[in-house]
Amino acid sequence: MRSITITTENKQSHVLIGERLQNLRSYLPDGKVIIITDDNILRYYAADMPPFPIISIGTGEKHKTLETLVHIFEKLIEHEADRTTYIVGIGGGIVCDVAGFAASVYMRGLRFGFVSSTLLSQVDASVGGKNGVNFRRFKNMLGVFNQPEFVICDPFMLKTLEKNEFIAGFAEIVKAGAIKSAPLFEYLEANVDKALSAHEEVLEKIVYESVRIKADVVENDEKEKGLRRILNFGHTFAHAFENMSDLLHGEAVSMGMVLASRLSCKMGYLSKTDSDRIENLLSRLQLPVKPVVELRKAFEPMKQDKKREGNAVFMVFLKQIGEAVIEKITYKNLEEVLNDLC
Numbered sequence: 039m040r041s042i043t044i045t046t047e048n049k050q051s052h053v054l055i056g057e058r059l060q061n062l063r064s065y066l067p068d069g070k071v072i073i074i075t076d077d078n079i080l081r082y083y084a085a086d087m088p089p090f091p092i093i094s095i096g097t098g099e100k101h102k103t104l105e106t107l108v109h110i111f112e113k114l115i116e117h118e119a120d121r122t123t124y125i126v127g128i129g130g131g132i133v134c135d136v137a138g139f140a141a142s143v144y145m146r147g148l149r150f151g152f153v154s155s156t157l158l159s160q161v162d163a164s165v166g167g168k169n170g171v172n173f174r175r176f177k178n179m180l181g182v183f184n185q186p187e188f189v190i191c192d193p194f195m196l197k198t199l200e201k202n203e204f205i206a207g208f209a210e211i212v213k214a215g216a217i218k219s220a221p222l223f224e225y226l227e228a229n230v231d232k233a234l235s236a237h238e239e240v241l242e243k244i245v246y247e248s249v250r251i252k253a254d255v256v257e258n259d260e261k262e263k264g265l266r267r268i269l270n271f272g273h274t275f276a277h278a279f280e281n282m283s284d285l286l287h288g289e290a291v292s293m294g295m296v297l298a299s300r301l302s303c304k305m306g307y308l309s310k311t312d313s314d315r316i317e318n319l320l321s322r323l324q325l326p327v328k329p330v331v332e333l334r335k336a337f338e339p340m341k342q343d344k345k346r347e348g349n350a351v352f353m354v355f356l357k358q359i360g361e362a363v364i365e366k367i368t369y370k371n372l373e374e375v376l377n378d379l380c
Protein backbone atom coordinates (compact mmCIF):
# COMPACT_ATOMS: atom_id res chain seq x y z
CA MET A 39 0.00 0.00 0.00
CA ARG A 40 1.18 3.55 -0.78
CA SER A 41 -0.20 6.64 0.86
CA ILE A 42 -0.32 10.32 0.01
CA THR A 43 -1.21 13.00 2.54
CA ILE A 44 -2.89 16.16 1.33
CA THR A 45 -2.36 19.05 3.72
CA THR A 46 -4.65 22.05 3.38
CA GLU A 47 -5.40 25.05 5.56
CA ASN A 48 -7.29 23.28 8.29
CA LYS A 49 -7.06 19.58 7.55
CA GLN A 50 -5.04 16.56 6.53
CA SER A 51 -6.47 14.01 4.14
CA HIS A 52 -4.83 10.60 3.74
CA VAL A 53 -5.22 8.82 0.41
CA LEU A 54 -4.44 5.11 0.77
CA ILE A 55 -3.70 3.46 -2.55
CA GLY A 56 -3.86 -0.33 -2.48
CA GLU A 57 -5.75 -0.48 0.85
CA ARG A 58 -8.81 -2.78 1.08
CA LEU A 59 -12.45 -2.17 1.94
CA GLN A 60 -12.14 -5.06 4.41
CA ASN A 61 -9.75 -2.94 6.50
CA LEU A 62 -12.08 0.07 6.65
CA ARG A 63 -12.90 -0.43 10.30
CA SER A 64 -9.35 0.24 11.42
CA TYR A 65 -9.65 3.82 10.10
CA LEU A 66 -12.86 4.59 11.98
CA PRO A 67 -13.16 6.06 15.45
CA ASP A 68 -15.13 4.34 18.22
CA GLY A 69 -18.74 5.45 18.32
CA LYS A 70 -21.54 5.81 15.83
CA VAL A 71 -20.75 5.36 12.13
CA ILE A 72 -23.16 5.56 9.20
CA ILE A 73 -22.34 4.32 5.71
CA ILE A 74 -23.60 6.06 2.57
CA THR A 75 -23.37 3.98 -0.59
CA ASP A 76 -25.34 3.06 -3.71
CA ASP A 77 -27.43 0.07 -4.76
CA ASN A 78 -24.77 -1.38 -7.11
CA ILE A 79 -22.06 -1.32 -4.46
CA LEU A 80 -24.38 -2.98 -2.00
CA ARG A 81 -25.07 -5.77 -4.47
CA TYR A 82 -21.36 -6.62 -4.67
CA TYR A 83 -19.90 -5.54 -1.36
CA ALA A 84 -22.53 -5.55 1.42
CA ALA A 85 -20.82 -8.53 3.04
CA ASP A 86 -17.44 -6.76 3.14
CA MET A 87 -18.76 -3.69 4.92
CA PRO A 88 -18.45 -3.25 8.67
CA PRO A 89 -21.78 -3.69 10.49
CA PHE A 90 -23.05 -0.10 10.62
CA PRO A 91 -26.36 1.38 9.43
CA ILE A 92 -26.38 1.90 5.66
CA ILE A 93 -28.05 4.65 3.62
CA SER A 94 -28.22 3.70 -0.03
CA ILE A 95 -28.83 6.10 -2.91
CA GLY A 96 -29.84 5.39 -6.51
CA THR A 97 -27.20 5.17 -9.23
CA GLY A 98 -26.42 7.62 -12.00
CA GLU A 99 -25.92 11.36 -12.40
CA LYS A 100 -29.70 11.93 -12.14
CA HIS A 101 -29.43 11.02 -8.45
CA LYS A 102 -26.78 13.64 -7.69
CA THR A 103 -29.48 16.04 -6.53
CA LEU A 104 -30.92 17.96 -3.61
CA GLU A 105 -33.69 15.32 -3.42
CA THR A 106 -31.08 12.65 -2.70
CA LEU A 107 -29.61 14.89 0.00
CA VAL A 108 -33.06 15.27 1.55
CA HIS A 109 -33.40 11.47 1.58
CA ILE A 110 -30.00 11.19 3.30
CA PHE A 111 -30.85 13.85 5.91
CA GLU A 112 -34.13 12.07 6.71
CA LYS A 113 -32.29 8.78 7.17
CA LEU A 114 -29.60 10.43 9.30
CA ILE A 115 -32.31 11.78 11.60
CA GLU A 116 -33.99 8.34 11.68
CA HIS A 117 -30.66 6.82 12.73
CA GLU A 118 -30.29 9.56 15.36
CA ALA A 119 -27.06 10.84 13.88
CA ASP A 120 -25.55 13.59 16.00
CA ARG A 121 -22.41 15.74 15.98
CA THR A 122 -20.26 12.75 16.97
CA THR A 123 -21.46 10.50 14.14
CA TYR A 124 -18.86 9.54 11.53
CA ILE A 125 -19.92 9.26 7.87
CA VAL A 126 -18.27 6.91 5.37
CA GLY A 127 -19.08 7.17 1.68
CA ILE A 128 -18.42 3.90 -0.16
CA GLY A 129 -18.70 4.21 -3.92
CA GLY A 130 -17.75 6.16 -7.01
CA GLY A 131 -17.66 9.89 -7.66
CA ILE A 132 -21.38 10.33 -7.22
CA VAL A 133 -21.61 8.66 -3.81
CA CYS A 134 -18.48 10.49 -2.62
CA ASP A 135 -19.64 13.91 -3.92
CA VAL A 136 -23.06 13.49 -2.28
CA ALA A 137 -21.87 11.85 0.96
CA GLY A 138 -19.16 14.49 1.43
CA PHE A 139 -21.71 17.26 0.97
CA ALA A 140 -24.25 15.64 3.31
CA ALA A 141 -21.58 15.12 5.97
CA SER A 142 -20.33 18.69 5.58
CA VAL A 143 -23.66 20.38 6.21
CA TYR A 144 -25.57 18.02 8.52
CA MET A 145 -25.49 19.71 11.94
CA ARG A 146 -22.84 22.05 10.52
CA GLY A 147 -20.50 19.23 9.65
CA LEU A 148 -19.60 15.69 10.67
CA ARG A 149 -16.27 13.89 10.29
CA PHE A 150 -16.13 11.76 7.16
CA GLY A 151 -14.00 9.48 4.99
CA PHE A 152 -14.39 7.58 1.70
CA VAL A 153 -13.83 4.17 0.18
CA SER A 154 -13.40 5.03 -3.47
CA SER A 155 -14.63 2.26 -5.76
CA THR A 156 -14.27 3.45 -9.37
CA LEU A 157 -11.11 4.27 -11.28
CA LEU A 158 -12.40 7.78 -11.95
CA SER A 159 -13.11 8.48 -8.31
CA GLN A 160 -9.79 7.00 -7.14
CA VAL A 161 -7.74 9.23 -9.41
CA ASP A 162 -9.90 12.33 -9.23
CA ALA A 163 -13.38 12.61 -7.74
CA SER A 164 -12.81 11.43 -4.18
CA VAL A 165 -9.50 13.26 -3.84
CA GLY A 166 -9.29 16.99 -3.25
CA GLY A 167 -12.30 17.86 -1.15
CA LYS A 168 -14.86 19.10 -3.68
CA ASN A 169 -18.29 17.84 -2.69
CA GLY A 170 -21.60 18.74 -4.20
CA VAL A 171 -24.70 18.06 -6.25
CA ASN A 172 -26.14 19.22 -9.55
CA PHE A 173 -28.93 21.79 -9.60
CA ARG A 174 -31.35 22.22 -12.51
CA ARG A 175 -29.10 21.68 -15.51
CA PHE A 176 -25.98 22.98 -13.82
CA LYS A 177 -23.27 20.47 -12.91
CA ASN A 178 -21.97 20.62 -9.35
CA MET A 179 -23.70 23.97 -8.81
CA LEU A 180 -24.22 23.48 -5.06
CA GLY A 181 -21.39 22.27 -2.91
CA VAL A 182 -18.57 22.81 -0.47
CA PHE A 183 -14.83 22.40 -0.22
CA ASN A 184 -14.10 19.96 2.58
CA GLN A 185 -11.45 17.26 2.71
CA PRO A 186 -12.32 13.69 3.71
CA GLU A 187 -10.11 12.41 6.53
CA PHE A 188 -9.15 9.35 4.48
CA VAL A 189 -9.74 7.90 1.04
CA ILE A 190 -9.25 4.15 0.63
CA CYS A 191 -8.53 3.30 -3.02
CA ASP A 192 -9.17 -0.45 -3.18
CA PRO A 193 -7.81 -1.87 -6.46
CA PHE A 194 -9.79 -5.10 -6.10
CA MET A 195 -13.09 -3.24 -6.21
CA LEU A 196 -12.26 -2.10 -9.74
CA LYS A 197 -12.66 -5.69 -10.96
CA THR A 198 -16.45 -5.55 -10.72
CA LEU A 199 -16.78 -2.26 -12.61
CA GLU A 200 -18.56 -2.28 -15.97
CA LYS A 201 -15.96 -2.04 -18.75
CA ASN A 202 -17.11 1.40 -19.95
CA GLU A 203 -16.96 2.74 -16.38
CA PHE A 204 -13.43 1.39 -15.97
CA ILE A 205 -12.31 2.93 -19.25
CA ALA A 206 -13.90 6.29 -18.42
CA GLY A 207 -11.46 6.61 -15.51
CA PHE A 208 -8.51 6.76 -17.89
CA ALA A 209 -9.71 10.14 -19.19
CA GLU A 210 -8.83 11.83 -15.88
CA ILE A 211 -5.47 9.99 -15.83
CA VAL A 212 -4.63 11.26 -19.32
CA LYS A 213 -5.71 14.71 -18.08
CA ALA A 214 -3.32 14.52 -15.12
CA GLY A 215 -0.44 13.67 -17.44
CA ALA A 216 -1.40 16.24 -20.05
CA ILE A 217 -1.56 19.16 -17.61
CA LYS A 218 1.26 18.32 -15.23
CA SER A 219 3.37 15.26 -15.99
CA ALA A 220 4.96 14.31 -19.28
CA PRO A 221 6.47 11.17 -17.61
CA LEU A 222 2.99 9.92 -16.58
CA PHE A 223 1.70 10.60 -20.09
CA GLU A 224 4.63 8.72 -21.64
CA TYR A 225 4.24 5.84 -19.18
CA LEU A 226 0.60 5.52 -20.24
CA GLU A 227 1.55 5.61 -23.91
CA ALA A 228 3.97 2.75 -23.28
CA ASN A 229 1.53 0.69 -21.19
CA VAL A 230 -1.87 1.01 -22.83
CA ASP A 231 -2.53 -2.73 -23.07
CA LYS A 232 -1.47 -3.46 -19.51
CA ALA A 233 -3.52 -0.53 -18.24
CA LEU A 234 -6.61 -1.73 -20.10
CA SER A 235 -6.21 -5.24 -18.72
CA ALA A 236 -5.93 -3.80 -15.18
CA HIS A 237 -2.33 -5.04 -14.70
CA GLU A 238 -1.85 -4.56 -10.93
CA GLU A 239 1.54 -2.85 -10.93
CA VAL A 240 0.70 -0.56 -13.85
CA LEU A 241 -2.65 0.40 -12.36
CA GLU A 242 -1.18 1.13 -8.95
CA LYS A 243 1.51 3.33 -10.50
CA ILE A 244 -0.90 5.39 -12.60
CA VAL A 245 -3.40 5.80 -9.76
CA TYR A 246 -0.57 6.85 -7.43
CA GLU A 247 0.89 9.34 -9.92
CA SER A 248 -2.51 10.85 -10.73
CA VAL A 249 -3.34 11.32 -7.04
CA ARG A 250 0.12 12.81 -6.44
CA ILE A 251 -0.50 15.38 -9.18
CA LYS A 252 -3.94 16.25 -7.88
CA ALA A 253 -2.66 16.45 -4.29
CA ASP A 254 0.08 18.81 -5.37
CA VAL A 255 -2.38 21.13 -7.14
CA VAL A 256 -4.94 21.03 -4.31
CA GLU A 257 -2.32 21.76 -1.62
CA ASN A 258 -1.34 24.89 -3.51
CA ASP A 259 -4.85 26.10 -4.26
CA GLU A 260 -7.55 24.25 -2.33
CA LYS A 261 -10.35 26.72 -3.11
CA GLU A 262 -9.66 27.07 -6.83
CA LYS A 263 -8.54 30.68 -6.87
CA GLY A 264 -6.01 30.04 -9.65
CA LEU A 265 -3.80 27.00 -10.20
CA ARG A 266 -6.50 24.43 -9.40
CA ARG A 267 -8.34 25.52 -12.50
CA ILE A 268 -5.88 23.47 -14.58
CA LEU A 269 -7.74 20.38 -13.35
CA ASN A 270 -10.62 21.59 -15.50
CA PHE A 271 -8.72 20.91 -18.70
CA GLY A 272 -11.33 19.80 -21.27
CA HIS A 273 -14.13 20.21 -18.73
CA THR A 274 -15.82 23.34 -20.09
CA PHE A 275 -16.67 21.33 -23.20
CA ALA A 276 -17.24 18.13 -21.23
CA HIS A 277 -19.88 19.68 -18.99
CA ALA A 278 -21.70 21.01 -22.04
CA PHE A 279 -21.62 17.54 -23.66
CA GLU A 280 -22.78 15.86 -20.45
CA ASN A 281 -25.73 18.22 -20.31
CA MET A 282 -26.89 17.18 -23.73
CA SER A 283 -26.29 13.43 -23.70
CA ASP A 284 -25.98 10.28 -21.61
CA LEU A 285 -22.21 10.29 -21.83
CA LEU A 286 -20.25 9.17 -18.79
CA HIS A 287 -18.21 11.96 -17.21
CA GLY A 288 -14.92 10.41 -18.37
CA GLU A 289 -16.20 9.97 -21.93
CA ALA A 290 -17.27 13.61 -22.08
CA VAL A 291 -13.90 14.67 -20.64
CA SER A 292 -12.11 12.68 -23.33
CA MET A 293 -13.98 14.49 -26.11
CA GLY A 294 -13.54 17.79 -24.28
CA MET A 295 -9.77 17.32 -24.02
CA VAL A 296 -9.47 16.61 -27.74
CA LEU A 297 -11.27 19.87 -28.47
CA ALA A 298 -9.28 21.80 -25.87
CA SER A 299 -6.03 20.43 -27.35
CA ARG A 300 -7.05 21.43 -30.86
CA LEU A 301 -8.07 24.81 -29.56
CA SER A 302 -4.67 25.15 -27.83
CA CYS A 303 -3.10 24.31 -31.16
CA LYS A 304 -5.21 26.83 -33.02
CA MET A 305 -4.38 29.57 -30.52
CA GLY A 306 -0.70 28.87 -31.12
CA TYR A 307 0.08 27.44 -27.68
CA LEU A 308 0.48 23.73 -28.51
CA SER A 309 2.18 21.85 -31.34
CA LYS A 310 0.10 19.71 -33.67
CA THR A 311 2.29 16.72 -32.75
CA ASP A 312 1.36 17.00 -29.07
CA SER A 313 -2.31 17.57 -29.87
CA ASP A 314 -2.28 14.40 -32.03
CA ARG A 315 -0.54 12.44 -29.28
CA ILE A 316 -3.36 13.29 -26.88
CA GLU A 317 -6.04 12.25 -29.33
CA ASN A 318 -4.15 9.02 -30.16
CA LEU A 319 -3.65 8.02 -26.55
CA LEU A 320 -7.33 8.59 -25.71
CA SER A 321 -8.36 6.63 -28.75
CA ARG A 322 -5.99 3.71 -27.93
CA LEU A 323 -7.52 3.71 -24.43
CA GLN A 324 -10.87 3.11 -26.17
CA LEU A 325 -12.24 6.51 -25.19
CA PRO A 326 -14.43 8.52 -27.59
CA VAL A 327 -12.60 11.39 -29.28
CA LYS A 328 -15.24 12.82 -31.62
CA PRO A 329 -17.99 14.97 -30.13
CA VAL A 330 -21.33 13.22 -30.39
CA VAL A 331 -23.03 16.52 -29.79
CA GLU A 332 -23.29 19.37 -32.26
CA LEU A 333 -20.76 21.94 -31.09
CA ARG A 334 -22.95 24.89 -31.85
CA LYS A 335 -25.66 23.49 -29.59
CA ALA A 336 -23.11 22.79 -26.88
CA PHE A 337 -21.96 26.38 -26.96
CA GLU A 338 -25.04 27.95 -25.31
CA PRO A 339 -24.81 26.05 -21.99
CA MET A 340 -21.06 26.76 -21.96
CA LYS A 341 -21.97 30.37 -21.31
CA GLN A 342 -23.36 29.21 -17.95
CA ASP A 343 -20.03 27.71 -16.99
CA LYS A 344 -18.99 28.45 -13.39
CA LYS A 345 -15.65 29.70 -14.71
CA ARG A 346 -17.28 32.54 -16.66
CA GLU A 347 -16.26 36.16 -16.09
CA GLY A 348 -18.41 38.65 -17.97
CA ASN A 349 -18.24 38.05 -21.71
CA ALA A 350 -15.26 35.75 -21.40
CA VAL A 351 -14.45 32.39 -19.90
CA PHE A 352 -11.28 31.07 -18.34
CA MET A 353 -10.07 28.07 -20.26
CA VAL A 354 -7.22 25.71 -19.72
CA PHE A 355 -4.88 25.44 -22.67
CA LEU A 356 -1.81 23.26 -23.09
CA LYS A 357 1.61 24.61 -24.02
CA GLN A 358 3.05 21.14 -24.26
CA ILE A 359 2.27 17.75 -22.78
CA GLY A 360 2.82 18.23 -19.06
CA GLU A 361 2.31 22.00 -19.05
CA ALA A 362 -0.99 23.86 -18.86
CA VAL A 363 -1.82 27.56 -18.89
CA ILE A 364 -5.01 29.33 -17.92
CA GLU A 365 -6.09 32.12 -20.23
CA LYS A 366 -9.26 34.07 -20.73
CA ILE A 367 -10.98 33.65 -24.05
CA THR A 368 -13.93 35.78 -25.12
CA TYR A 369 -17.09 34.00 -26.19
CA LYS A 370 -16.76 35.68 -29.55
CA ASN A 371 -13.29 34.21 -30.12
CA LEU A 372 -14.33 30.85 -28.76
CA GLU A 373 -17.32 30.71 -31.07
CA GLU A 374 -15.18 31.64 -34.06
CA VAL A 375 -12.58 29.00 -33.30
CA LEU A 376 -15.23 26.35 -32.67
CA ASN A 377 -16.86 27.19 -35.99
CA ASP A 378 -13.48 26.69 -37.61
CA LEU A 379 -12.98 23.36 -35.89
CA CYS A 380 -16.39 21.98 -36.89
Ligand SMILES: NC(=O)c1ccc[n+]([C@@H]2O[C@H](COP(=O)([O-])OP(=O)(O)OC[C@H]3O[C@@H](n4cnc5c(N)ncnc54)[C@H](O)[C@@H]3O)[C@@H](O)[C@H]2O)c1
Pocket residue numbers: 076077078079082097098099102129130131132133135155156157158159162163164165166167168169178195196197198199200203206287288
Ligand atom coordinates in the same frame (compact mmCIF):
# COMPACT_ATOMS: atom_id res chain seq x y z
N1 LIG B 1 -15.40 16.05 -6.66
C1 LIG B 1 -14.55 16.06 -7.66
O1 LIG B 1 -13.47 16.63 -7.57
C2 LIG B 1 -14.91 15.31 -8.91
C3 LIG B 1 -13.92 15.07 -9.87
C4 LIG B 1 -14.26 14.31 -10.99
C5 LIG B 1 -15.55 13.82 -11.12
N2 LIG B 1 -16.48 14.08 -10.16
C6 LIG B 1 -17.84 13.56 -10.26
O2 LIG B 1 -17.81 12.15 -10.17
C7 LIG B 1 -18.97 11.63 -10.81
C8 LIG B 1 -18.59 10.44 -11.64
O3 LIG B 1 -18.00 9.47 -10.81
P1 LIG B 1 -17.85 7.96 -11.27
O4 LIG B 1 -17.32 7.92 -12.65
O5 LIG B 1 -17.13 7.24 -10.19
O6 LIG B 1 -19.36 7.49 -11.42
P2 LIG B 1 -20.41 6.77 -10.43
O7 LIG B 1 -20.22 7.18 -9.05
O8 LIG B 1 -21.72 6.98 -11.06
O9 LIG B 1 -20.04 5.23 -10.58
C9 LIG B 1 -20.19 4.62 -11.84
C10 LIG B 1 -21.11 3.39 -11.79
O10 LIG B 1 -20.38 2.28 -11.29
C11 LIG B 1 -21.04 1.70 -10.16
N3 LIG B 1 -19.94 1.25 -9.30
C12 LIG B 1 -19.16 2.01 -8.52
N4 LIG B 1 -18.18 1.26 -8.00
C13 LIG B 1 -18.36 0.00 -8.45
C14 LIG B 1 -17.65 -1.22 -8.27
N5 LIG B 1 -16.53 -1.28 -7.54
N6 LIG B 1 -18.13 -2.32 -8.88
C15 LIG B 1 -19.25 -2.26 -9.65
N7 LIG B 1 -19.94 -1.14 -9.89
C16 LIG B 1 -19.50 -0.02 -9.28
C17 LIG B 1 -21.88 2.81 -9.62
O11 LIG B 1 -22.97 2.29 -8.91
C18 LIG B 1 -22.32 3.53 -10.89
O12 LIG B 1 -23.39 2.86 -11.48
C19 LIG B 1 -19.54 12.77 -11.64
O13 LIG B 1 -20.72 13.22 -11.02
C20 LIG B 1 -18.48 13.84 -11.58
O14 LIG B 1 -19.00 15.15 -11.63
C21 LIG B 1 -16.18 14.81 -9.06
Ligand SMILES: [Zn+2]
Pocket residue numbers: 162210273287291
Ligand atom coordinates in the same frame (compact mmCIF):
# COMPACT_ATOMS: atom_id res chain seq x y z
ZN1 LIG C 1 -13.58 15.43 -14.27
